[in-house]
Amino acid sequence: MVPKQDAIIVKFDFSNDQTVGEITKIVGLVLAKYLVPVIDHLDLEANPRASRTGPVTAAIQDSIETDPATFPFKTKGVLLAASQYERLERNRVKITPSNPSIEGILDGGHNTLAIGLYILQNAMEYTGGIFPKGPKTWRDFKTLWQQHRGEVETYLAALKKDPDHGALHFYVPVELLVPRNPNDLACVESFKGELLEICAARNNNVQLQVSDKANQLWYFDVLKELMDARNPAVSSRIAWKTNDGGDIKAQDIVALAWITLGLMTSVKDQNGRTMEPVPPQSIYKNKGVCLKQFEKLMSSSSVTTESGEGYKHVLNNREVTSAFQIAVELPVLYDYIYERFPACYNAAGGLYGRITAVKTLNEKRKDKRTPFGGKKVETLNPEGFIMPLVYGMQALMENKVTHGQHEIVWRQPPMAFLQNHLEEIVAYYSGIFSMCDYDPQKIGKNHQSYAQALSGFKMALAGIL
Structure with missing residues (x-):
């Protein structure tokens, strides 16, 4: 077996x-032969969907066999991402993925599986081995690949003597995402923050599938119960699954929940890796990512356990439960900020109604109501203006240890705090507008919008705003 290395060299043609x-x-x-290092060292951790053999992989392999020359024009290929890279001679790029949960193979898992199996089968047949039949998941394939990596190496060595050997002399389209400047820390962090969104967008309909799966596994159950108890009017309008009839999407509630879940201590996912909280801006710009990370969090054995009743999972984590208890309060607080924001903005010297986005939104819609409670308001607000302020309420929360268990609690009553301080916080936050x-x-x-809002809440909390 080839020893595992941190760096992977990808050799491009026509790049x-x-x-x-x-x-x-x-x-x-x-x-294809230059994808071997990728298969050696990368997994599908960053890919929202696991891969397994079936009609899709069979069709890919058939295309390789029957018309390898046109194969690169029939497939999207493979999407890779790495936060650290170095350009080498002869169109080679050395990549060093630093976080396998968000870097590596972002899309093209079925292509990688089909090509990897194709390489492995050719290698085993070349060395006299018998390729095992039957369906295979990505995990099955990687186990098989590692067991027979020696045969692959022997086969690659033989190909060097006959570089035009037809079996692996076909091209695969590859896209590699890297930060514009890998030496600029801010650039690298911005790049990493975008990967989850890119990954979700490349895997079509992930948002829909995850929502229904989470509901089927009862991952929403405690959140539903707490929302029923706290705000039954809002709860009755939430569509926890597709075509449920509600006009508030489950993903909107889950996105808000990440404001509180972001304060949790570390949680290991199913693979034993520490989960990353979603970037603050994702609660606005990519709620599908929030939903996917929520499903990942709730599938952790340290958060839920199987009940033995069908698909039902039971929440057994006090910290997550406490985060949900606060999360179900956020729709009301969101609506309060939403209703008061125009007046607070104008009080700070602004002319809110003259902002093009505000003017356009209010000209288009006659029925003006708050998003969650449905209360009539004079002015509608673009969500992009409001969400950073809602995130800023994280400053009013803390993770504390009570009776030996972590739990997330309010530092002080949030509604009273907003009533007393929202105007000065908006004045501070609105500096980001220009x-x-x-x-x-x-x-x-x-x-930066979220950092500005959070800072405004912290200063108001400290009495210096």
Whole structure:
């Protein structure tokens, strides 16, 4: 077996770069034999969907066999990501993924599985082995790959003597995402923050599938019960599963819950790896990512256990329960901020109604209500303006140890705090508006907006605002 290394070298042909913002995409074709290091060292941890053999992988392998020359034009190929990389000679790139939960193979898991099995089968047949039949998951394949890595090496050595050998002389489209400047810490962190969103977007309909799966596994159960008890009017409007009839999506509630879940101590996922909380801006710009991370959190054995009743899982983590207890209060607090924001903005010297996004939104909609409680209001607000302020309430929460257990609690009653301090917090926070051209999309997607709002709440809490 080849020893595991941290760095992986990817050799491109016909490559070019595309850079937008803090992300560079290296696009090119990679000969199948040069995917061996990728298969050696990367897994599908960053890919929302696990891969297994079936009609899809069979079709991929059939395309390779029957028409390898056009194969790269029939497939999306493989999407890789790494936060550290180095360009080498001869169109080679050395990548060093630092966090396997968000870096590595982001998309193209079935392609990688099909190609890996194809390489392995050819290698075993070349060395006189018998390739095992039957369906295989990615995990089955990686076990088999490691067991027979010696045969793969022997086969690759033989190919060096006959480089045009047809079996592996086909190209695979590969996209490699890297930070624009790997030596700039801020650039790298921004790059990492975008990967979860990119991964979810590349895997179509993940948001829908995860929501229904989470509901089926009872991951929403405690959240539902707490919302029923705290705010039955809002609870009755939440669609916890597809076509449930509610006009509030489950993902909206889950996104808000990550404001409190972000204060949790470390939790290990099913694979024993420490989970990363979602970036603050994801509660606005990618609620599908919030939903996926929620499902990952709730599937941890330290959070839920199987009840033995069908798919039902039981929440047994006091810290998560306490986070949910606060999370179900957030819709009411969101609505309060939503209703008061225009007046607070104007009190700070602004002209809220003249902002293009505000004007356009209010001209289009006649029925003006708060998003969760449905209370009539004079002015509608773009969500990108409001969400950072809602996130800022995290400053009013703390993770404390009570009777030997961690739990998340309010530092002081949140509604009273908002009634007393929202105006000065908005005055401080609204400084970000001009920097973002008064664009709610830019504000909602900008990490600095959330830092500014959080800082405003902290200063008001400390009595210095």
